Amino acid sequence: MSISASMVKELREKTNAGMMDCKKALEESKGDFNAAVEWLRVKGLSAAAKKADRIAAEGTVAAKTTGKTAAVVEVNSETDFVARNDGFKAFVNEVVDHVINSTATGDLLTQPFKGATVGDALKNAVATIGENIVIRRTEKYTTNDTGLVHTYIHGEGKIGVMIEVQGSTAAVASSADAKTFASDVCLHIAAMNPMALSSADMNPETVAKEKEILKQKNLESGKKPEMIEKIVEGQIRKFLAENCLVDQAFVKNPDLTISAYAKEAGKKAGGELTIKRFTRFELGAGIEKKVNDFAAEVASMQGH
The missing domain is CATH 3.30.479.20 (Elongation factor Ts, dimerisation domain)
Known part of the structure; x- marks a missing residue:
């Protein structure tokens, strides 16, 4: 049977496949539209595997x-x-x-x-x-009736933050002040990238590794060995304050910690507000990107 231009156009609109691929799919399936869709799908999946x-x-x-x-x-x-x-x-x-x-x-x-x-x-x-x-x-x-969830996207999809806040009552959780608080904390998390909610939630391995690094740094800088432990203790407290969300200085008002801001916002909302958990996704974090050496690539093509 002859394959009309309108059939090719309809298949292209449905599948987003190329014009020639759509024509071939219809020829191979003898004009059966659904079979042509499946033919393109199989062909596409084969191409996808290579990608x-x-x-x-x-x-x-x-x-x-x-x-x-x-x-x-x-x-x-x-x-x-x-x-x-x-x-x-x-x-x-x-x-x-x-x-x-x-x-x-x-x-x-x-x-x-x-x-x-x-x-x-x-x-x-x-x-x-x-x-x-x-x-x-x-x-x-x-979350539950006394909870509030909020999300924030920064930089057109470069960073995404999600937070759960608990209020002392359902009315507190649904208040405008609670929503403002959740929104502000999401913005803060995007900017400051905390490693944990609180020191109790910090990975012990991370703390142990940081202690070892600080110990070596202090020894190399000439600090007395008997003073090292006390110095490192103070430095670890600072490390935790800088990297645990509730202890961080609030990005919009550095005079307040996030926990102090939670108390302030809770009073405005008519009760208490507590941050239960958060998630922060940064696009491509931890993915090893392939960097091509263009000059080397050209040279290899020339056989050098």
Whole structure:
């Protein structure tokens, strides 16, 4: 049968595949539209597999709050150009919505999603967009009647923050002052990157490592060995104050610590406000980016 231009156009609009690929898909499937979609999907998935080993360190961090539930996700792409692509943005929004609304547990990629799985949707996105895409990490908070969840995105998806605050009553948690407090603390977390909520929550290995570094630094700077332990104790207290959220100086008013600001905001709200937990995702943090030596690449192409 002859393949009309309108059939090719319709298939292209549905799949975002190239014009020639759509024409070939319809020819191969003898004009069966659904079979052509599947043919392109299989062809796209084959191409996606080759892209899977490419480093994806760009992308975006996205977050959303719906009532008493909030979620933050990091989805990576290979290039910043793709991160600005409308198709990529739409996929990320779908992932955030899924994380918020789904009751499924276990591996995210195997969870049911639009008649298939999240993993299938990811493969389709890779095939359509033409770049390796990775759903790197997700976090979800659900709070109770006396709780408040809030999210904040900084720098067009470069940093995402999510926080849970507990109020002494439901009225306190739902007050405008509590929301302002949660919003301010999210902004602070984005800027100051605390390592833990409080000293009690700090990883003991991190503290032990820091102590060892400080000990060596003090010895090398000529401090008396018998004084080292006392000096390091003071320095560790400073380290914890600088890196634990509740002890940090509030970025909007350095005269207040975050815990002091919580007391102040609680009074305004008519009760008490307590920060229960937070999550901070920074785009690409910890991903080793491949840096190409362009001169070396050119030389190798020339056989030098």
